[in-house]
Amino acid sequence: MQSKILVLVSWMTLVAGDVPVTFSVVWASAEKGSFCVPVARDLHGWRIHLMSSDSITRLDITEASVVTTLNNGREFILENKSWNADEHVGDTICVDFLANTDHRLGVLTGHAYLEGFKRDHSTHLPLTDTVSLSSTPATVRSTHGAANTSGTAGKYDYKEVLGLSILFYDAQRSGKLPANNHVSWRADSSLTDKGDNGEDLTGGWYDAGDMIKFNLPMASATTILSWGFLKWSDAYKTAGQEDHMYDMIKWPLDYFLKCWNPVKKEYYVQVGESSLDSTFWGRPEDLPANLKVFKVTASKPGSDVAGITAAALAAGSVLYQTKDASYGARLLSAAESLYAFATTYRGIYSVSVPAAASAYASTGYNDELCVAAVWLYKATRDKKYLEDAKTYHSSASPWAYSWDDTTVGCQLMLYDMTRDVTYRTEVQRFLTSWKPGGSLPYTPCGMAFRSKWGSLRYDANVAFIALMAAEDGIDQVENRQWALSQLNYILGDNKQHLSFVVGFGSKYPLQPRHGASSCPDQPATCDWSNFHSPGPNPHVLKGALVGGPDGTDTYSDKRSDYVGNEVAVDYNAGFQSTIAGLVHLSTTRWSTCQSYSQVLDFLLKPLM
Known part of the structure; x- marks a missing residue:
């Protein structure tokens, strides 16, 4: 029916x-x-x-x-x-x-x-x-978000959102910017980033509104973005964003290659100390030179950060197999050697690097090794990696899907690779816990609420898993319906009629907690007085997903609110890939739709 x-x-x-x-x-x-x-x-x-x-x-x-x-x-x-x-x-x-x-x-x-x-x-x-x-x-249905006027079926213009999210990552770029820089108010920054022996560590993404480079959430985001890009590449083509996406995702991949030295078995995992977040407010272009750097080694291991970076590199190698075979091979070689390092020298990176603990304290590494192994299997079809993944796999239903816990991601990929019903059941159990009637509370307006700190990040990440699961034939109708409801909440279906994506729609956050966008154009001074300014950020941080509301749908658009108004590279990752999934569905299955209702008919109709 x-x-x-x-x-x-x-x-x-x-x-x-x-x-x-x-x-x-x-x-x-x-x-x-x-x-x-x-x-x-x-x-x-x-x-x-x-x-x-x-x-x-x-x-x-x-x-x-x-x-x-x-x-x-x-x-x-x-x-x-x-x-x-x-x-x-x-x-x-x-x-x-x-x-x-x-x-x-x-x-x-x-x-x-x-x-x-x-x-x-x-x-x-x-x-x-x-x-x-x-x-x-x-x-x-009146909405204060951006209704879809693009000619593609859907309540909101998901293609526009997809392009905006890529721009957010462009705004997070560190290093020497390319000639095709898409963010006019950003310029070259942190050109003195170097390792202990002078290694070039320029590049990568700044983590959030601050100016620190943390490889754990950066690599997690890169893996999720690449996964969505591979699954729904047609969405990026349809949105006219394919080349832009390749350009965007290559930025962190290039940086990871710089950070890893397979001969010395050293992997740089952080540039800048967490205290920078409370001592400096301004543009990345004005950061002090020669920031302190941190690495994991054979004697001070970090299996979690090395594992998820190996996953990111392996996923990138699959992306570039046909576009640039030599670059793809380079990524794969680095992924394999970094994986070997991660599995040979076991340890939690935030223990080896205490400077990371205040921001990104890791709770374990088997989940990252599982994801790394399954991505290496996908890239190489070497069954030893599949067997490794099964070894590192956990049957537990995790607290969330995040930079710190990739368990359900590995379960879903194992199901995709093996069609073993055991993994399917694990994914179903996790998603059921997030849906109405499960273990999570819901806000009055219908958002599944896991944590007040980056509430939308958790919600969007699980929506991504739900859409991915639907692609694998797992509860297609129910998972698509639920993912759509959560993404539409983010884009305007909430009591504020607010888009939580900066720059999307007519009503969106004006004070995201983000140093660079809070500063006026150079050469004007930018410091803590700009942080405390009551006005909107001078620059629109297009595409950034803010942390989001609390469990009562209450949200305050204040720069000082680092719980609800923070932005981060891991916040946008699952969100962007879910949007890509919606664009994919809209263009492959809704081409004959004339109304939102027909869109939903097609969205929720199981694949035959």
Whole structure:
């Protein structure tokens, strides 16, 4: 059966009366429902009556509260939340919910109306599985994010978001910038970065809003970005970003090659001390020279950071196999030798390098070695790497998918490589824990909430795993639906109607915690007075995903808020790759869609 969710019928034909509610079977005893009610006068509080063709035993809903249940579960009176009480003429109140039933009599039908408005039964439409589709997203659902006007189906312009995210990584570049630098307010920086014996350590990405280079999150981000690029390369082509993406991803790969010396068995993992974050505020172009550097060695090992960098290099080698074979071979050689170093000399890098512990304290290294091994198997098809990956693999359901825990990433790649149902079950268990009814709380507006520190980063990373799992045939409908809901939350489906991606839409963060963008153009001075400035950052840090709101959807656009308004290279990685997945779906499966509802039909229809 073709799924039908969020089918939005043009309310211009439903004059202040009933509107249809559409349902689709999601699980054996649950259906997803949605409706949109037009607002004909200003409201300061509202109630909506929801009627169903059959009894509903439980109604899970975020946009409203159920205040009364009537007619044996066939009618519900819904009341606004505190954050959406005020509605204005021309708005629409759109509600999504999950309806649980005790029995199955076919797909539910229903209708809804706004209390206090005349119900005009002459305009009532029958609710069937073939409700006419006549509206575009901009017509039926107001949004303060950037609605899609690109001609590609989808609620938001995901192609635009994809290009913006790449620009964020360009803004993070350290070293001598290329002639095709895309960020006009950035210039050459940190040209004196050198190893203990004069090794050239220029390049790479600054980690966040500060000016330190941390290889662990940098390599993690590079691996995730490369994984998404390989899986959905067509998305980058469609968005006109393929060349830009190759250029962007090569920047950290070149840097990793500089950091690794296979002869000396030394790998530089950090440039700059964490104290720099609290002692310096300004442009990277104004950083002091000869920053302190840190490395892991045979006597002071770092299997985690070396392992994830080997994964990044191996993934890069696959990317460049056809584009630049000699460069791809160089990446693969470095990946294999660095992996050998990581597995021969075991240890946690933040123990060997205490300077890293305050920012990126690692909890282990088997997960990184697992990911490195499986990527090397993908690059070489040497079965010894696959056997290694199985050895390092853990069946545990991890806390999250992040720079510190890549367990579920390895589980998913092992399933992709082997089709062993054991790995599939592990991935399913992890994703189930993140979905409604799992172990995570949800914010009132529907975001899965793992941690207040970079809340959107965790959410987007798991959305990426969900889309990747769907590509491997794991719970396709459910995983795509969930990933889409979380990404749309980030782009504007939240109580602030705010895009949490800087530069996207008409309302987005103006004060991301980012030194370079907070500074005026040179030669003007930039220091802590700019940090404390009440105004917006002089430069728009296009594409940056900020940390995000807390568990109540509360967010403060303040530069001083390093919990909610920080940006970082690992924040954007899973987010960008998920966006690439949505662009891929929109261009390969939605080419005939004329409305957002049809987009969702195609998105949620299992591949045959």
